[in-house]
Amino acid sequence: MRDVIIIGAGGGGPVVAKELAERGLDVLVLEAGARHANPEQEWSALENHMNSSLAGKFRFGPADPAKPAWFRELVTPGNFSQVAGVGGTTLHYYGNSPRAMPGVFAGYRGRDRWMYDYRHQFPFSYEEMRRYYEWTEATLPVQTAAMGTKEQAFFDAATAAGLTPITGKDITHAGFRPQENAILQPGGNAGRTSDPSQLNYPDATGCTLCGHCFQGCMLPKSAPRNLKARRSTDNSYMPMALTADLWKPGGKAITLVTDAYVTRILTDPRWGGRLQTATGVEWRDVNTGEIHSEDAKVVVMAGGCIENPRLWHNSDLPDPNGWVGRGLTDHALDWVTGIFDHDVGGATGTSCSSRADFPGYGAMQNTANTPGVAANNLAASDSGIRGAYDNGLGLEGTWDGKAGRAYGTELKEMMSNINNQMSILILTDDDVEHQNKVDVSRVFKDKQGPVARVDIDKRRRSRRTFRNREYLANKAAEILRAAGATKIVRTDWTPVLLHLQSSMRMGDDRRNSVLDENCEARAVGGLFIADNSALPNSLGGPNPTLSTQALATRTAEKIFQQYFGGDVWVGGETPICSIDDAVTQAVINRGI
């Protein structure tokens, strides 16, 4: 019997794995997708090769590209942007690691406290969360992003639009700032040359400003895996977990099994106290079809906001208050693009190093894009085609004309010089709402059972969600106008299922939460959740990965205390950084 089985090696699972491996527990991690062991020999910087959601390296699907991606059913139009495999969706994230808005935590007393989703707060205080943020930020590590052409243009525009800088990690007021990124900042030749012969490690360290975060980070070339620039969990937490015995006295390396799709959580039903207790898991080898099972004292679900509810339902686990899979938030993402008559670095430098935050409304960030992605983002809309039809929406604001797709000759004109584009991604502080849910399809099945069905209807969001999204889209257009954009287009996206949160939410109210204040399932003992789905809300808009990782660190402590009689360590110990020399040596010695 294992001490702990963790289902999923995405943004959250490896955090629990590393923390508990460091404590010496026997941890098994099961991942449905692949582990990309040799990125420099497997990956490229090309957007279709890497990012096609149907056939790319980074898709929600098996390692074998000849096999189809794993399908999920959508009730209303939208598209998934998630990745299976070790690293999960952090394989293509931009490393943005802001803290959550303080206003979404219990005990917040700010004058703007009614501006947030106050009915679905964190069940503990921001002050308690801060020490987990600090631990996680030190482990990854999180660093202040460097500035390139587009960042300078964005900061100048934000200033011209009347915003002031935010100068700390805590979001204290509406303002702009460089990203706090889980990216090692440029060192040596990095950022100073495009000559590939000068960009090998150790001549170059950290981010080389290649602009290919979305295609996965395998740079600088020849760097040990834990010294690749971006701190996706395949480069940070997972190398630490796989070598914990080598860099931590008393540590125990985890066991990682990939291509292992968990199909059932095993339980021991007992009367009295909790209704059921998790005893292990059953999984299917996606290559051979063989079924395996193992027992464990504790099971941790970390398969994400869509797969966790699916697994829960397919395991016939209880859902006494009907909130399993409910309350899904997605930041109601939207896209605003400005066209300039000069180069604003639209496809140059880092993928995303500048942002603005608006407490009570959400956030926005400036991104560089490869051409296919840029065209894709202009062509995704719930408001029809600009100049042709608007689907009954086509909102107007500080942008030009009605919101909608740029299509046909307009799309081609806007794409005629990608360097003259400045694009802003809108991250809405959206509400937890019961009707937004994940359950299982009644039509579609795969070899792992009925697939997940996702229902998040953009047109039925709360009044506050609509208000926040409109506020941010208008602000984005104002910033672009201040920067000198000659044309501004708001696309009004259909849901892009990238920043997903809260479908298995924790909370202090047993009537509307699946997890208790320790992220343990209320209905199943010994079953914890440690990914975005455990978040109680959408964090007020900031990107979710850091908060999930901080919360997962806290959950690891709770597991260690409650089930293994251990003591807490955050606050009492100094975290070991994932780029510490001891970790680097361990990674090299183990050949990972």
Next chain:
Amino acid sequence: MSEKQPSNSPVNTGRRQLLIGSGLLGAAVAVNPGMAFGRGWGRDRDNVQENVEPVDWTVEQLRTALDKLRDDTFFGLTAFAVPGNDPYSEYQGRSTPAPGGIATRADLYLAGGVNLLLPLPAAFMQQLLASIATYLSLSPMDIPEMASGDVGENGEWILENLDSTFTDYLEGEASNTVLAALLLNLAATRAAGSVDGPFPSPFANLSWEQKAQLFEELESPHSWLKRALVWNIPDRDFREAAPGVIGSLVSFILRIGGFASYNEFAVFDPATREVVQRPLGWVLSQYAPDAPPSSIGSDDFIGYYQGRRSV
């Protein structure tokens, strides 16, 4: 020329409308002219061949016909998303001096994507098309000379044969792209009546504005297509899933035309994981680098905002 005799259960109005309005009959005739040209059917009605012996369509012939119809439809779609200097762009009335999506072979990408998008069960696809036929029998399209006029006994036999072969085809592995092409062409015929033009696909013969009107209808939650499905699909689970499936398909088709036109897929070499030449989409968008290989770094570093290395 011998006259084939129709059965005693002729193809009903809705099914006839489906076979003809979707472009299926026209495409099938194109691969086996003997079926219809002897009776003066098909597009080339002035070129009647009097001594051609009608034979049954085979499933393979129908597959070839549908593949050609699909290709033509997807050319029309690609020109709609990213027009260029190709015949499809020029015919729709929106073209540009520079090449567009068709030149980047976005049509192939689009078709490949549609096929991978949804694992549609065969029963689902059959019920979906049957429900549309039922709807069309109640709310027929304005194509009188083909669908409801007197086509004669040979004409009836042709329709029966086509319907029967199409049913056999659907029981095999029918691709999503064929379904999408049939739906788009059906929608084109419904929106614009008999759509004549230089291309086999009714959709490809629409103007850019007409294509936009078609998608306005398809994107609407109250579109005739979604009504047809919700009212008529017999299986309850399929019926509930159908609007989402159609919505996903339409949304994907509209969105992915942009990605397809500007990414590197057409010149990608899997052996080297590099492009063999600069993708046309990069040229059109002035995306660096000027030539392969892909960049692994830039000299864009300016410094740190206000000199802040940390906060």
